[in-house]
Amino acid sequence: MSTILDVAKLAGVSTATVSRVINSPQVVRVKTRERVTGAMKVCNYKYNALARGFVTKRSNTIGVIIPTINNQVFAESTRGVQDYADLNKIQVLLGNTYYRYGQEEKLVTTFREKQVDGLVITTTNPRGAILKTLVDEGVPFVLLYSTVKGGPMTAVGIDNYQGGYRATEHLVKLCHKRIAMVAGNFSSSDRSFHRWHGYRQCLKNNKIPYDSELLIQTEYSLIGGRDSAKKLLSLQKPPTAFFCSNDYLAIGAMKGARELGFKLPEDLSIVGFDDIRIASYMTPELTTIRQPSYEMGKLGAELLFQRIEHQVKPVQLMLESSLVVRESTIRQPVGGIS
Amino acid sequence: MSTILDVAKLAGVSTATVSRVINSPQVVRVKTRERVTGAMKVCNYKYNALARGFVTKRSNTIGVIIPTINNQVFAESTRGVQDYADLNKIQVLLGNTYYRYGQEEKLVTTFREKQVDGLVITTTNPRGAILKTLVDEGVPFVLLYSTVKGGPMTAVGIDNYQGGYRATEHLVKLCHKRIAMVAGNFSSSDRSFHRWHGYRQCLKNNKIPYDSELLIQTEYSLIGGRDSAKKLLSLQKPPTAFFCSNDYLAIGAMKGARELGFKLPEDLSIVGFDDIRIASYMTPELTTIRQPSYEMGKLGAELLFQRIEHQVKPVQLMLESSLVVRESTIRQPVGGIS
DNA sequence: GTAGGAGATGTAAACATTTACATTTATCAT
C-alpha cells in the first residue's frame, strides 16, 4: 500500500503538498497539482481516512443506535440519518440494542472508542445513566423518538401521550366503550408507556372506566400482537376495539382476531401507531397514528451536525403526528354494550 | 482526553505495559495490572480504537452495502451480519445504494478509505468493474443474494432461477394459463432477471406461450406493484395469476387488484418472493418463495471473517429456497381460458 | 532592477497506539 510519502517522492514535492491537493486543491498551483494526481495514479494511492481521523480528531463517522433494524420505523429513521450524513460525507456505524439497555451501553462505549463524532440514539430509557454520562462528558448526541423537555439533551420526537390520546379518542368517538390496549412492554421503551398514559387519560375524560384487564404488555412484534389479541378476545366481555402501540402489533392483532373468527372491521376496530408503509396495504387498511420517521432521522442528523460543528444549545423538537383514518376502525353499532 | 501515556505515568509503568493490560491482561502481573486499571479509572481513560487500527492495520470494522435498508429482506440479512460481527467485536458501517451502481462504487471507495477489514455487498451487478477491482487488489469481501459460480468471489445466495421456476410451476399446476410477471427492474438487480428466466423456462416446459405483454418491469416497491397490477389487469385478456419478484410487489399488486374490483384469491392468484415476515399476515396470506435472509447474512459474515483471517479460498454457497404455499394462490376454475 | 507582498511549497512535530527486542526481575533447583 502506497502512502502520501510515496506519492510525494514520486511527484517531487513534500507530503504537505500532497495533503493539500487532497484536502484543498485550490491552494496548489495547477501544474504541481497535476504532477501530484499523476503520481497518485501511478502509485495506485489509496487515501487512509483512519490516519486522517487520528490526527484531526474527527472520524467523520457517527454512530446510530436503534432497538432493531427489523422494525421498519427504525429502518426509516436510520435511512433519514444516513441520507443526511451522506450529503456531508459522513459514514454511519449502526448497532441494534434489541431493546436491551445493557446492549445500549455496550454500543455507546464501542462507538466512542471508535471515535465517532456523534451519536444518534433511539433509546430504551431517556433517563438512564448512559445519556447523563454523555452529557457530562460533552459527547454530541441526539435522541430520536424521545423528548425530555427542556433538559440538556437534544432530541426530536413526537408527543406520544398525544398520539395515544388521539388514537383512543378516535375510537371513543366511534362509540366504542370497551377499548383494549396492546402495548409494547413498558420496560422496552417509554414511548409505549406515554401512549398508554394518553389512552388512559382519554378514557377518563370520556368517563369510560379503566379496566386493567384490557391492557396487555407484550413484545413489539407481529406474533406479540397476534397472541395478545387472542387473549383479549377470549375475555368474558371482549373489547370491541384495540389501540395497539405500533403497527406490527396491530397487524398481528388483525390476524389473531381473524383466527378466532372475528370479522374486521365489523367485529373489532383496530388502530395502530407509526404508519409504516405497509399499513395502507392491509385489508382492511389500517387506521393509525402517523409519525414522520424519515424526517425525524434527517432532522436528527442535522441537529447533530450543528451540535458537532457549532456547539449549539440543546433543543427538543416535537414533530407533528396525526391520526390517519382508514378502514380498520368503524362505528360500534349502538345497542351493543352502551 | 487522557491517553495511555497519562495512565502509564500515573501507574508508574511504561505505555507498553498499559497496552498489555488492555490487550492481553494475563501477561501482566496482577499487582501491576491493578495499579494500571486503577490509574485508568482515575484518569477516566478512554481507549482509542482508531489509533489502534492505525497501527495494527485492522479497523475491526466491516462495511455492509445494501440496496436499501427499507426492504425488510436486506434489513434482515444486515441483521444477520451485525449479529455475527457483534460476537467478534466487529462494528458495521452501513450504506444504501438505492439500486444505483454509481452509489455502490462510491460506498466501496469510502469504506476502503475507512480501512474496513472487509465488505459484505448486496450488489446490483455481480459482473461490474468494482468487484473485479476488489478481487484484484485482494480486498476481502462476500456477496449476498448473488452467486457467480466458480468465480474468484465468495458469495452466498439462492438459486433465483429455480425460485422463479418453482413459483411459476406452482401456478401452472393450479391450471393457470395466463401468468404475468411483475418484476423489479432488471437493471436494478440481476436477481429479478434470473427469476424471470425461471419463469420463462417453466412456461416453455409446460407449453404455455410466452406473452411479452405479461411482463412488467417496475421499481421494487409497494406502489410499483400496485400500479403494475392495474396495468396488467386492464389488458384485454387479463392474466389470472401473478408472479411477483418480491413480496412488496406482491402486496402492492394485491391492493391494485382490489382497487379494480378483483376478489382475492378467487379472481387472481399471486405469488411473491422472499417471505418477509409480514407475508403470512396478509389477507389472503401470501404464497411466496422463502429465502433465508438472516442466515444468509450470518453465514456471509462468517465466510468473510474466515477470509479475512485465514485467506481461505473463495466459495459459493447456494442456500435452499422453498415454496411456501398459503392462501393467495388457488386453482384456476376450469372452463376459463383452458 | 528592486522592494514588497502574495501565493506556493517545504519542514517537522504531533497524534495514541502497538510491538520487536532488550532489559530487568522473580523463581527455583542446586
Place this chain on the structure above:
DNA sequence: ATGATAAATGTAAATGTTTACATCTCCTAC
C-alpha cells in the same frame, strides 16, 4: 548464595496524516 531460566516490564520505532510556521518563488508597481 548462585546460576539458569522464565516471566514481567521497558525502550523506542513505526504507523499515515495534518498543520503551524517558515521559507521560497513569482509577480507587480515603481
